[in-house]
Amino acid sequence: xxxxxxxxxxxxxxxxxxxxxxxxxxxxxxxxxxxxxxxxxxxxxxxxxxxxxxxxxxxxxxxxxxxxxxxxxxxxxxxxxxxxxxxxxxxxxxxxxxxxxxxxxxxxxxxxxxxxxxxxxxxxxxxxxxxxxxxxxxxxxxxxxxxxxxxxxxxxxxxxxxxxxxxxxxxxxxxxxxxxxxxxxxxxxxxxxxxxxxxxxxxxxxxxxxxxxxxxxxxxxxxxxxxxxxxxxxxxxxxxxxxxxxxxxxxxxxxxxxxxxxxxxxxxxxxxxxxxxxxxxxxxxxxxxxxxxxxxxxxxxxxxxxxxxxxxxxxxxxxxxxxxxxxxxxxxxxxxxxxxxxxxxxxxxxxxxxxxxxxxxxxxxxx
Amino acid sequence: xxxxxxxxxxxxxxxxxxxxxxxxxxxxxxxxxxxxxxxxxxxxxxxxxxxxxxxxxxxxxxxxxxxxxxxxxxxxxxxxxxxxxxxxxxxxxxxxxxxxxxxxxxxxxxxxxxxxxxxxxxxxxxxxxxxxxxxxxxxxxxxxxxxxxxxxxxxxxxxxxxxxxxxxxxxxxxxxxxxxxxxxxxxxxxxxxxxxxxxxxxxxxxxxxxxxxxxxxxxxxxx
Ligand SMILES: Nc1ncnc2c1ncn2[C@@H]1O[C@H](COP(=O)(O)OP(=O)(O)OP(=O)(O)O)[C@@H](O)[C@H]1O
Ligand SMILES: [Mg+2]
Numbered sequence: 176x177x178x179x180x181x182x183x184x185x186x187x188x189x190x191x192x193x194x195x196x197x198x199x200x201x202x203x204x205x206x207x208x209x210x211x212x213x214x215x216x217x218x219x220x221x222x223x224x225x226x227x228x229x230x231x232x233x234x235x236x237x238x239x240x241x242x243x244x245x246x247x248x249x250x251x252x253x254x255x256x257x258x259x260x261x262x263x264x265x266x267x268x269x270x271x272x273x274x275x276x277x278x279x280x281x282x283x284x285x286x287x288x289x290x291x292x293x294x295x296x297x298x299x300x301x302x303x304x305x306x307x308x309x310x311x312x313x314x315x316x317x318x319x320x321x322x323x324x325x326x327x328x329x330x331x332x333x334x335x336x337x338x339x340x341x342x343x344x345x346x347x348x349x350x351x352x353x354x355x356x357x358x359x360x361x362x363x364x365x366x367x368x369x370x371x372x373x374x375x376x377x378x379x380x381x382x383x384x385x386x387x388x389x390x391x392x393x394x395x396x397x398x399x400x401x402x403x404x405x406x407x408x409x410x411x412x413x414x415x416x417x418x419x420x421x422x423x424x425x426x427x428x429x430x431x432x433x434x435x436x437x438x439x440x441x442x443x444x445x446x447x448x449x450x451x452x453x454x455x456x457x458x459x460x461x462x463x464x465x466x467x468x469x470x471x472x473x474x475x476x477x478x479x480x481x482x483x484x485x486x487x488x489x490x491x492x493x494x495x496x497x498x499x500x501x502x503x504x505x506x507x508x509x510x511x512x513x514x515x516x517x518x519x520x521x522x523x524x525x526x527x528x529x530x531x532x533x534x535x536x537x538x539x540x541x542x
Numbered sequence: 543x544x545x546x547x548x549x550x551x552x553x554x555x556x557x558x559x560x561x562x563x564x565x566x567x568x569x570x571x572x573x574x575x576x577x578x579x580x581x582x583x584x585x586x587x588x589x590x591x592x593x594x595x596x597x598x599x600x601x602x603x604x605x606x607x608x609x610x611x612x613x614x615x616x617x618x619x620x621x622x623x624x625x626x627x628x629x630x631x632x633x634x635x636x637x638x639x640x641x642x643x644x645x646x647x648x649x650x651x652x653x654x655x656x657x658x659x660x661x662x663x664x665x666x667x668x669x670x671x672x673x674x675x676x677x678x679x680x681x682x683x684x685x686x687x688x689x690x691x692x693x694x695x696x697x698x699x700x701x702x703x704x705x706x707x708x709x710x711x712x713x714x715x716x717x718x719x720x721x722x723x724x725x726x727x728x729x730x731x732x733x734x735x736x737x738x739x740x741x742x743x744x745x746x747x748x749x750x751x752x753x754x755x756x757x758x759x760x761x762x763x764x765x
Contacts, residue, residue, distance in 0.1 A: 176648070176655035183643040447641050453600060454698075455628030455656050457621065535600045539635065 177460070181467045188440065195436040196475035199519070202425040203480020203511045208487050209421055210507050213408050215500030216276065219342075221406040226342040228291035229266075229370035229399055230379045233386065236395045248394065250364040256371060259389070261382055263374045264290040267366035268344070269351055271358050273328050276498055277314070280345040281354030281366075290372045291343055298322045299337030305353045308333035311341035313496035329357050346497055369394070422514055429476070429518025433469050437526035441465065448530050449538030458531035465530055469523030473515045480515070481508060546609075547705060547738050548574035548597060553606035554761075555592050566592040568761035569606065577736040579729065581749040584758030590742045593758070594708045597740070598631045599623035611705040628657035632699025634709040639695035640683040646694040647679035650701050659702045665735070666701060673697050673727055689720030693727065700737070709741040713748055725751040 185192045224232075233256065235248045247269070256265040269281040284302055288294070294301070297312050299322035308326055315338045320326060326333045333349065355361045373382055379398045386396035408414055441448070448461060488501040555567040566589045574580055582590050595601045596608060599615060602623070608615040611630050618626065627633075640649045654660065663669065670676040673693040683691055692712055699707055709728070713721035729751050731737050741752060749755045756763050 176652050179648060180641070180644060180652060183648075187643040446638055450635075450639065450641060451656070452624075453598070453627060453633045453635075454653050455624055457624050460656065536595050539600075542638075 177464060178467065181464055181471060184440070184444075184464075185468060185471060191436055191439070192472065192475070195432050195472050196479055198432040199429050199473055199476025199515050200479030200483055202428050202518075203477050203515050204483035204487065205421060206418075206425055206511045206514065207480065207484035207504055207507055208501060209418060210408070210504045211484065211488060211501040212491075212499060213411075213414050213418070214504065215502040217406040217408065217411075218502060219500045221403040222342050223344055224399055224403055224406075226291075227344045227370055227399070228372060230373045230376050231371040231383055231386065231396050231398055232402055233369040233371060233390070233394045233396050234367075236390070236393055247360065247365040247367055248369075250366050252394065253366070253369055256369055256386075259386075261373050261375060261378055262371055264370075264372040266290050266370045267351065268368055268370060269354050269358070269360060269365065270345070270367045271329070271354065273347065274498065277346055279328060279347045279349060279354060281349050281351035282344070283351050284348075287344070287348075287370075290370060294337075294339040294343060297338045297340060299335070302336045302350055304334070304336075305350050306331070306333050307336040307350065309337040309339055309348050310335065311343075311346045311497070312338055313341050314346045317495055317497040329354075331357055371396075425511075425514050426518045426521070429473070429515050430522045433472055433519040433522030434525065435522075436472065437465055437469055437523050438529075440468070441526040441530045444530075445533065445538050445541040448533050449535050449541065452533075452535035453539065461533075462527045462531040465527040466520065466523050469519040469527075470516065473512075473519035476519075477508075477512045477515050480511065545575055546573050547576040547578075547611050548572060548740075549607070549609045550597075551607045553593070553596065553608055554604045555589070555596060555601070556604045565761055567596070567603070570758075570761070570763055572756065572763055574738065574740065577732070577738055578754065579732040579739045579741070579752045581741045581743055581752035581755045582758060583743060583746065583749050583755060586744075588758040589761040590758050591710055592761075594710050594740065594742060597706070598633055598708050599626040628659075629702065630705040632702070632704035632707045634692065634695045634699050634707065634712045636711040637688070637691075637715040640691055640698075642683050645680050645682050646675060646686065646690075646697075649683075649694060650679075650698045653698045653701055657702045662701055663703050663735075666697075669700060669731070669735075670697055672730060674723075687720070689716055689723060692716065692720075692724055696724070696727065696731075700731070705738060707737055707739045709739065711742050711744065713743065713745070721745075721748065 250267050253265050253267045256262060264286065266282060266286045270278045273279045288301070294309070302309060310320060314320070320335055322335055322337060324335050326335050328347070355364050373379060383396045383398050386394070390396070408418070451461060485503070488503065491499045491501045550570050550572045553567055553570040554565070557564040557566055570593055582593070584590055596603050596615070597610060599618070603616060610626065613626065615623070640646070641652065644652060673696060675690060675693050675697060678686060678690055678694070686694065696712070713724050716724065725748055728739055728741065732739050743749050757765055
């Protein structure tokens with residue numbers, strides 16, 4: 176019966192109920208989308224790293240004496256690495272950012288195809304000239320690109336020669352020498368990293384150790400597996416802090432909204448509280464009723480929030496597949512729910528105690 | 543078991559409003575027999591409602607004794623007074639007695655849930671029939687007339703078989719016809735089931751429905 180009263184109370188003022196639940200829902204959605212987005216972007220980067228076909232990445236050493244100030248390295252390292260034992264292929268890659276989250280990757284195409292096992296073309300084919308560009312299907316879809324058309328990137332006109340399936344190295348791939356020229360990395364030719372494929376992947380750890388010793392102070396080797404393992408939210412301190420801030424905001428907003436909603440409900444129901452007390456409701460019973468209302472609001476808000484997060488994910492996948500990636504985060508549903516519930520309980524506390532303590536006679540005198 | 547269901551001796555109640563003390567009750571001596579229908583009249587501010595609130599356990603007295611169905615109210619904690627309201631008292635107020643979000647039937651069921659009582663009086667169906675609300679139970683208060691609302695409130699007050707029904711101006715908000723219907727029912731209930739009823743009214747004609755009438759003035763009963 177108490178539950179029925181709680182539900183009927185919420186239904187009675189359904190606009191207020193819906194608005195409060197909506198605000199809680201938007202908070203839940205923000206948290207879930209933020210987590211989903213962080214993971215989605217990280218996962219995609221990890222997938223592309225894996226998809227490159229390399230076993231080891233060689234990057235400029237952070238304390239290196241021979242690396243360039245721009246964090247790049249001399250292309251002359253590539254043939255040197257190629258000659259090392261167990262190295263099947265070594266390919267230099269130059270990466271340069273072109274959009275917020277997109278990089279343009281320059282490679283020697285035939286060499287890279289040998290290392291990666293080749294691309295799967297959805298349309299068109301490999302680059303045939305120095306100004307040819309290939310893009311992945313997500314990028315093509317988002318920007319509505321077709322094979323043969325001209326694409327302007329880095330103030331340069333590229334011809335789109337092919338569209339490939341995603342998940343290999345990067346979204347945008349062009350010939351290395353052209354990119355080196357456009358970015359002022361032509362003399363001496365410079366690259367960002369070297370991808371290494373071994374003749375036996377089982378030797379990866381041993382080879383990483385070998386390279387690190389051999390190239391000490393110049394290049395740093397990391398296995399692709401270790402590199403990919405770094406792509407987790409926990410390894411990005413700024414992201415963790417950001418998620419923390421959003422969580423705190425969610426609790427505060429949830430608290431304020433439920434507080435306001437419950438507070439107005441309690442004032443408006445002063446007489447009803449008097450009646451309940453006359454019928455023999457204990458202060459704890461009154462508090463219980465209001466806490467249940469707040470909990471129900473939070474649950475409603477959570478369900479809305481989860482539904483919204485699916486909708487946001489759908490929209491992003493539909494319209495911005497190349498810039499943003501959002502994954503579903505069911506493991507975060509309980510956490511987001513706990514955050515919403517925490518805010519709601521805090522918000523219900525003061526109005527609930529006020530109602531529980533309300534003098535019965537004064538409440539009955541209230542019109 | 544004593545023949546008197548209510549006995550008060552020197553009952554006082556003082557409200558402190560800022561610096562001022564308001565003496566709402568100044569020594570009420572009252573005895574009500576089990577099964578009696580008593581009406582209380584008196585000018586506004588004479589302390590009628592305050593007396594009912596104390597008899598019903600909604601507020602503690604300042605001094606004096608009040609024995610309700612064998613229980614001395616002075617000795618009760620707030621929690622025990624709440625339990626007294628659940629089991630021994632049925633309240634009916636002047637207006638807005640019902641919770642607006644629940645149907646008439648659910649208002650009655652809620653009174654049972656709050657008192658943790660599962661059983662209804664054997665003759666509760668007849669009581670609903672007598673009150674003329676049996677077919678109105680699935681309506682919300684807003685769909686009921688003022689008279690119907692009061693009759694539902696009476697049904698709700700009786701569902702847990704209270705020792706005493708305390709009705710504070712139950713007809714104060716009703717027209718003559720509805721008022722007479724409610725008063726008839728109260729008298730009928732009293733005669734049929736022996737329900738003890740105390741009723742506050744301003745109207746001497748309404749008071750005449752009771753077995754006995756007492757008058758209050760300035761916080762005391764004068765006759
Ligand atoms: N909660 C309260 N705080 C302060 N004073 C109160 C309170 N309740 C009642 N009083 C005062 O106590 C006195 C008696 O009030 P009470 O409501 O018992 O009168 P009443 O006889 O029921 O009047 P009415 O016929 O108008 O209902 C009045 O002076 C009133 O102002
Ligand atoms: Mg009164």
